[in-house]
Amino acid sequence: MRLEHDEALLRQDIEERKVREALHAALAQYWRIQQCAEDSHDADLKCGLRGAFEINVPEAELGPASMQIFQGEDIGVAQRRREQMKQTERNLLAQIVQKERRCMENKHREILQEKELLQQDLLWRHKLDAEQEDKKAVRVALDHYNQALAVEQAERLKESHRREERENLAEKWNTLTSAMMTEGWDAAVKQLQEGKPAATDRWRGMSPDQLSAIHKEREAQCVERQRWHDLEKKRDAAWNSRLVEESREAQQEEKRTSELRRAKRIQDHQFNMQLAKEQQAHQEYLDKEVYTNKPTQDFFSQFNTTSR
Template structure:
């Protein structure tokens, strides 16, 4: 009997995927091998369909996100409510447990409470109540510094403290009255001192006024005396100036006396600030020395011109030699360039022969149309 295999969901999905890929490949091939769309423009309907698909996908994604967000909000609210209920239940259970413990499990109802009672020492009576109670030497019940009559002694101390406070209040009142009397006496003394100070200030102002008048009169006398002294000094200065001008006009410097410029250090030496110029004999000697210096300078310039001409001749000879060497170097470079040109032409000829050999002998297997037809048959 022939057994037929029934297609399941996986087979149907695989068949749908293959059909979808085949349709996509056909559409892709139609777009790629369409020369008009490839060279002129793109497939606008296909792009519009892609845009619509992308938009639908984004809207679906947005709807899913909104649904997920709303579900998350509902879950969060439900979790908050459940958490609040759980906290309230735990609080109620804790309150009931505490009430049960306070009512039926008190510490004082336990058998061993007398062992754990924190106030057991407070409830016990002391071995002795008063300092006069007889105790043995080895009982360790009476120590130096203990005071069992502390409460009674404290009352006595409080009464004594109140008495002291009352005494201090009375003493403070008496001291305050004494202070007020002292302040009143002090104010009276201050008033008397102020009155005395006012009288002294009046006397001092009057004395200062009298001293000011005396100083004014003294200063006026000094001004008058100073004016008279300035007049005398001015007259004396005018007389001195006239005498100085006369002495200058009649001095050897302005009269240009040649004898006053002679120095005591030698007959050929002169005093600079008294010197008035050279005489005729000194001028003749000066002009003769100046002519000798001019002749020496001319001889020096002639020697320098001669040396400069010699240097110019040497520089020209060096320049001619350099030009000759440059011409020789250029000739050598041209020879080398010509040799390189000949070698390059020979190498180019050899290269052409080699290419011709490869083209005609080595690479003679030309591809046919069948070889190119196998390309560009699919979109991948």
């Protein structure tokens, strides 16, 4: 940032110098064209009567009042003009020095202003960074606080659910173990002893002996059912054993049948081989012993030699 500001100041200084040079050149040209010494009212005095108008009237007719220059008048004019030129140069130098001093002061003032602006920018940046850090810290603290509140609320909801579940479980257990559900004989006997009618919503008129008989009957039925179940299992086991035995016998029978078929195939093969050998031997006997005198072509050509 400091380098960028320095470059900007240099560019501004160069542009201002160019503008000043252009203004000086334009002012000098204006002086040279529009403010010449020959065009002034006293050009006849400053320029050696070069700009004075000519008088065609003789001096004798005009008189002494018309005279402009007298002999012996203004003897130190050259020295005075030199002093005036030196004073003019000193004034110009003083003006130039004052102008340069004023430019330097302006430049120094601008540099100070830019430094002050830069310092203000830095202070504003630090302040903004501090505000951002404060906001960030506030957001982080708020996030932590919200997270803590969320965790606390979640724990509170969990505890509420657990308490509700415990209460519901306790209510269910109390309902299941109450006299209304168990139909206890004690509650009915107690009410009967107190002279009150038995509560039909808590007891249905069965005594402990009756309940015991029902339980014994149920146990007997369970024993009978288990006996029938065991008998069924034995019957299934015997049937499965018989099926396994029959399957084994069927496999053995199939094995014997396959062995018989194999032996039959071997026997047929041997018989066919024996027949083949006998046929081959008979053919060789015919070829070598019986059909030894084979007829020639002459034997066949003697038949059907004449027409009928």
